[in-house]
Amino acid sequence: MGVAKDIFTGAAMALTAVGALVVTATMLSWAGANFAAAYTAGAIMSLLGTLLLSRQGLSLVVMPSVAVTAYLVFIIAISNGLGWQQILGISAAGSVLGTGFWLWASRHRQNFFPPALCWGICLAVAVYLIVQGLNLGRIIVTSPWSVTMVGGFYDPLAYWSLVGIILTLALAACRCRLALFYGMAFTLAATLxxxxxxxxxxxxxxPEGLDTSVGQLTGAAGTDKELWLFGLTSLCLPVCLGTINASSIMAFAPAAGRQQQCQGAGTLSALGLIGALLGTTPLAVAPTSAASHGAAGRYVTGGAAAVLLLALFMEPLAAAWADFPAMTVPVLVGSGFLLILRLSREIPLAADENTRRAELMSITVMTLLLPLAHNFATALGAAAWGYIIFMVFAGRARDISRCMVAGGALFAFYFAYSMFI
Known part of the structure; x- marks a missing residue:
């Protein structure tokens, strides 16, 4: 019975994460990429990443990052006029830099961010996933006179998204191990x-479409503005993505040691280069991995791998889901809440009161900015600088690591240039 339960848990984790393939492929198509190509490339890399992490003792599901893809598509591509080929080029450059960083980090004991800020990044991602899900389901919509407003539930997408969310959260409150799967399955069946x-x-x-995306990445820039944006984003991307992955591994695999965290994050960075060559965005640990509730082993990975292999051949069905994505909304929102529940078990704040205040203020800044700005570099950079400033004014400047100072300098340059973008 335990083996069957582990297999089903892995399959459910992967099935609910397939929604991320649809979401990321859809966003890349808005930047000009071929949907089928982005979906196929994402499915291949998800399967490969999940299997490689399993060999390192991490039973986690891997998917192209929804949050990072949204940042690259909406902020870098659509807002600044870059193409999907340049997004892939940024992903490749960031992956190379990230791989080098994690090779260095695996040989040193110094953490880039304090544990509390790594915890805060997970919290910010959780809130961001909830907001993304509510936006995708049109439960909240943009407003001309306020930050946001509640959508109309006469809209079928908003109505069924809300029904799926309520069912998913109710099951999660009852400690149902497969709450995300049941919420998605019910919404899927009802809307069908x-x-x-x-x-x-x-x-x-x-699988099709790869002939239109393989090797299409480029680092070419038509203007000086695009060149600077390409370079700065390539530098900031590995910092943001690497911190997210290391924090996710810490949250979803608490038994993993620091060496495993570095190896896992480094593996995902290296795979990001292959993914960019195929035609997809960087990989991240899927938030649906929170549904494992500590389950681990080859049977969990086997169930997940079987579903991801099947997903590789179901692009027409996935495209149909994208036309009415109500079934994806409970996955995003439910994943965010499950991640918050997991994080609430332990909050690694410093014992010193002044340091703790600096950490809490930085976490607050990051958690508010990420869903409002949809910009990882802005949220993480503001939190990093906020932490440095708070620590200096609290008289704890000597406790700031050199890596933190270097990261703050990088983000300061990013902010200074962004004023002219």
Whole structure:
């Protein structure tokens, strides 16, 4: 019975994470990429990343990062006029730098960020996932006179998204191990029966589209502005993504040591280069890994790998889901809440009162800025600088690590240039 439960847990984690493949492929298509190509590349890298992390003793599901993809598409591409090929180029450059950093970090004991800020990054990601899900389901919408407002539930997408969220959170409150899976499955079945999406005549198809994306990444820039933006984003990306992955491994695999965290984050950085060559954005630990509740082992990985392999051949079905993504909303929102529940078990704040105040203020800044600005570099950079300033004024300047100072200098340069973008 334990083996079957582990297999089903892994399969459920991967199945609910398939929604991330649809979301990231859809966002890349908005930047001009081919949806089928982005989906196929993402499925291949998810399967490869999940298997490689398993060999390192980490039973986690890997997916292209929804949060980082949104940052690259909306802030870097759409807002500043860069193409999807340049997004892939930034991903490749950032992956190379990130891999080098984690090779260095694995040989040194010094942490880049204090443990409390790593915890805060996970919290900010959790809140960001919740907000992204509510936006995707049109439960909250932009408003001309306020930051946001509640959408109308006469909208079928908003209505079924809300129903799925309520069911998912109710199951999670009852400690249901497969709350995300049941919430997604119910919403999927209900919207299918209501006719809001249909199963394609050929729901399964051989992977396609890679011929339009393989090797298409570029570092070319038409203007000096694009060149600077390309370079600065490539420098900031590994800091943001590496911290997210290391924090996620710490949250979802608490038994993993620091060496495993560095190896896992380094592996994902190295795979990001292969993913960029294929046509997808950097990889991250899927928040749905929170559904494991500590389950680990080859059977969990085997169940997840089987689903990810199947997902590689179901692009037409995934495209149909993207037309009415109500089933993805409970996954994003539920993942965020599960991550918050996991983080609430232990908050690694410093014992010193002044340091603790600096950490709490920095975490607050990051948690508020990320969902409001949809910009990882801005949120993480503001938190880093806030921490440095708070520590200096609290008389704890000597406790700031050199890595933190170097990161603050990098983000200061990023902010200074961003004023002219």
């Amino acid at each position: 029966l209501e006719g809001f999406w249909v199963i394609p005549a050929a729901p399964f198809f051989l």
